[in-house]
Amino acid sequence: MKNENSRRSFIKNISLATFSALALSGCNTKAFDDFLQQNFKTLSKKEKDIIIKNLGIKYKEKYGKEFHISDKPAIDGTLFGYALDLSRCVGCRRCVYACVKENNQSREPQIHWIEVLQMEKERGIDFAHSTAQYNPEKVPEKGYFYVPVQCQQCKNPPCVKVCPVKATWQEPDGITVIDYNWCIGCRYCMAACPYGARHFNWGEPDVPVEELNTEVHYLGNRPRMKGVVEKCTFCIQRTREGKYPACVEICPVGARKFGNLLDPDSEIRYILENKRVLILKQELNTQPKFYYFFGI
């Protein structure tokens, strides 16, 4: 508590100094508000509402579109889990681009939250000999199988541990989120993630205005800015409303499954109980909630 206080007063002092500097330089107060904004996790409902309202105005100015920004908290009694059927995935990458669209990922410079790796059947799961660059006429190619990789929503996430400013944390429903306004872009989390699931906005993200998804969550797919890290959130804006993630719905072979690990009647529990399941890099004790299975 004391720490927090001294941090606060420190920030206050600094901000006073900055404010005078800003006032002198004639910068607008909105940037100043942004600068003073606290970590989203520590805000009261009222403060969140104000921030979200202002963000809506900002988006409207920037993109000329009305955004619906949600900050819906986790649903009680849910812990999300995901399962991907390795015996079905054909490597078509429909999921990659459905995700890009749903989650407003930058087209240029390109950011993909899902990476589909092609692996040789003879070698089994072997990251060193895999490629994401495969590009034949038709998939699946003979002798290969496909392993789509995205954030594994670890129960024991190293990315959260290393963040020096606590800009990323695990929510009660198991989704690890990022407060883009609090992220300082140090990229420690990218170095810590063993799955390459985190991506950095090296440039100003570019999404064609007509392709913007305006149904967004504050901790998820809202438009990001240059200099922050982002990653898959199990489509937090959809799943907290009861919908399936976009990648689940698009997959033409039905390889992707999603549900509540705490519900014994869910699809995901059925898979864990009845199918042969594996997790990636088990030896690292990250404890992913993203399971791979063999449906056949």
Place this chain on the structure above:
Amino acid sequence: MKDNFYENIKVSVILTSLYLVLLSGCKNKESDTIELNKVNTENEVSIGTAQTNDYAVEAPPFSDGIFPCTDCHKNLIPNPVRRVLVDWHDDISAMFNHDSENRWCLDCHDLKNRDSLRLASGKLLDFKESYKLCGQCHGEKYRDWKVGVHGQRTGEWNGKKEYLLCVNCHNPHSPKFRELTPEAPPIMQEDIK
């Protein structure tokens, strides 16, 4: 006294018949609503599973103008002899690849009721329930499908799930999945500017 007695009987007869009419009226109404429901759900079939959930199923993907089959078949004399079709449905003959050595049309389609499918038991089946026909042989897949694990999943993870029929993804006459053209690969790291 006597008159009064007859009067009473008359009244009770009238009352009873009124009551009967009312009853039957209600009954008519009831069956009307059932009929309505049927019409409403023409493109959606509800199936009960172990969890007694009702799932919506997409309509069967008929090619344009092919259904009802009786439109043409009512003028034809049924021929139960197994053969390769050449004059009509030759496209299906050409692609047929579904244990084709042992099976042909009438293993799934009914000889007399062309608008129905037919289980091995001889029981007739609506096209909207074709998953039961597939489930005869593919029991394991049928089981997984019912719990939502086999097949494309849409709808709500904690609410109403939307189901596709087997034939919405697998061509029943050639069920093996066709190859797909992949979307573009990601930009190589060294090409990012």
